[in-house]
Amino acid sequence: MWQNDGWNVRVRLGVLTPHADVGPESELRAMAPADVGIHAARVPFGAMRPGGGMDETIPLAPVRAFADPPYVDEAAERLAAAPVAAIGFAFTSSAYVIGASAEEAMLERLCTRAGGVPVVATCAAMVDALHSVGASRLALVDPPWFDTELNALGRRYYQGTGFEVPFSAPCSLPSGQTLIRPADLYDWVIAHVPDSADAVVLGGNGLRAVGVIERLEARLERPVLTPNQVLLWAMLRAAGTTTDDVTGYGQLFSLAGPPPHE
Template structure:
C-alpha cells in the first residue's frame, strides 16, 4: 500500500559539491543502496558557471579558493545540522594544489565547523583505498579539463604519499562534463595503462566515471578507483557503515580494510 519515500534509511551521508556540479551526488545515488540517504550542500566554485559550464581547462586560483573559508566552511556547518553521520568533500583538484598537509588541516577545520562530524576528502581517501587494495604502482588519469600542470600536481601528491606513478595524464576526450561517455572513457584508459601498474586512479569528482568501473576492472584485471567511488566508500566507513552491499562498482567496496579509527565498523 505504501510506497518507499526515502525516510527509512540505515544511514545518511552528506556531500559538499561545487555549486553547478551534479556529478558527485548523481554517482553517489547510483552506487548507494536504497537504505543509504545522500544529501548534498552546494559550495560556490569560481571556475564554474550556470548549468555547470566551465572553460576547457580550469585555472588554479579558484581551485585553491574552493578549499578556503568562508563558503565551504559555511556549507559544512549547514549540512551538519541535517541528520547525517559523516560528510564527504567532493573536490579532487584542491588537494593537488594545496598538498596533503593542507588538505588534512582543511578536514580538521571543516570537522570543527561540522560540530565534530567526520569529514573525509577524495584524495586522502584515495590513498587509504590504494592501501586497502594493496596497490603501490598506479596509473593516474584526470579529466580533460585538468591541464598538464594540474595533473603534474596530482602525480606529485601521490608520489609524496609513497606511490610509484607509472602513468599520469589528463584524459584526451572532449572537455565538458556532459560530453563524457562511459564507453569512450573505458577505451581511452584501457589503452594506456602500463602492464606494471597495479591499480588505476581516475581523478575528478565531476568526471563521469563510475559506470565503467566494473567493466574496466574486468578488462584490466586490476582495481579501478574513481573519485566518487572512493569518496562514497570513505564516507560510509567514517559513518561506521558497511560497504559490502554495494556491488557492480568495483572491488574496493568488498576490500578487507579495517574501519577508520573512531568508528564501530557496523551499521548505524
C-alpha cells in the same frame, strides 16, 4: 502498502559539492544502496558557470580557493545541522594544489566547523583505498579539463603519499562534463594504462566514471578507483556502517581495508 518515500534509511551522508556540479550526487546516488540517504550542500566554485559550464581547462586559483574559508566551512556547518552521520568533500583538484598536509588541516577545520561530524575528502580517501587494495604503483587518469600542470600536481600528491606513479595524464576526450561517454573513457583507459601500474586512479569528482569500473577491472585485472566511488566508501566507513552491500562498482567495497583516514 505504502510506496517508498526515502525516510527509512540506515544512514544519511552529506556531500559538499561545487555549486553547479551534479556529478558527485548523480554517481553517489547511483552507487548507494536504497537505505543510504545522500544530501548535498552546494559550495561556490569560481571555475563553473550557471548550467555547469567550464572553460576547456580550469585555472588553479579557484581550485585552491574551493578548499579555503569561508564558503566550504559555512556549507559544512549547515550540512551538519541535518541528521547526517558523515560528510564527504566531493572535490579532487584542491588536494592536488594544496598537498596532503594542507588537505589534512582542511579536514580538521571542517570537522570542527561541522560540530564533530566526521568529514572525509576525496584524495585522502583515495590514499586509504589504494592501501586497501594493496596498490603501490598507480596510473593516474585525470579529466580533460585538468591541464598538464594540474595533472602533474596530482602525480606529485600521490608520490608524496608514498606511491609510484609510472603513468599520469589528462584523458584526451572532449572537455566538458556532459561530453564524457563511458564507452569513450573505457577505450581511452584501455589504450593508455601501462602494465607497470597495479591500480588505475581516475581523478575529478565531476568526471563521469563509476559506470566503467567493473568492466575496466575485468579487462585490466587490477583495481580501478574513482573519486566518487572512494568517497562513498570512506563516508560509509566513517559513519560506521557496512560497505559490502554496494555492488557493481568495483572490488573496493568488498574489502575491509585500513581504519578510516584521520
